[in-house]
Amino acid sequence: MVETGAGPMPAYTETLPRSAESARRARRLVRLALNVWGLTGVQDTAELVVSELLTNAVLHARRDQARVTVVRLGEGRVRVAVVDLSKDCPAPRAAGGGAESGRGLGIVEELSGGRWGVDPLPWGKRVWATLGPEVEPGE
Structure with missing residues (x-):
């Protein structure tokens, strides 16, 4: 279980x-x-x-490990997150046509419908994306 703003939610997590x-x-x-x-x-x-998300941590974080978490939010929705020990926040960037990197956050943006973000932590950051059906306001 992981504590969220909506209370405890089922989760799987692993440090890699x-x-x-x-x-x-x-x-x-x-x-x-x-x-x-x-x-x-x-x-x-x-x-x-x-x-x-994990590839970004591998390429840009400075420590030896990252933590992956999958949280069930209910109603067919999940949140996947990667925590690393770098305080540098990722930002989408334009990748050139022949570039081998630079598209990751654009892919996350598209697949999550813009429902992703970065939570600064005292020791690093959590980069997350919510997937599944959008919840209507008031639900």
Whole structure:
């Protein structure tokens, strides 16, 4: 369980080495959580988003590990997040046509419908994205 503004929510979390190989383990964690919760409709999207968020941490953070969390928000929605120990906040940037990087946050923006953000933490930051159906105001 993870405490959120809406109270405790079911969650899966794992601390991973800050290496390219950890993206596979992060996708596996997301797949496990979504299968358990019966939320396979957002599985492909969530796996891609967590890969992009973790890849950003691998490329830009300065410490040896990152923490991946998948939180069930209810009504078919989940939040995937990556915490690293860098206080540098990511910002979307334009990638040139032949560039091999620079598209990750644009992908996260598109797949989450703009429902992503960065939470500064005393020791670093949490970059997260909410996936699944949008909640209407008042729900």
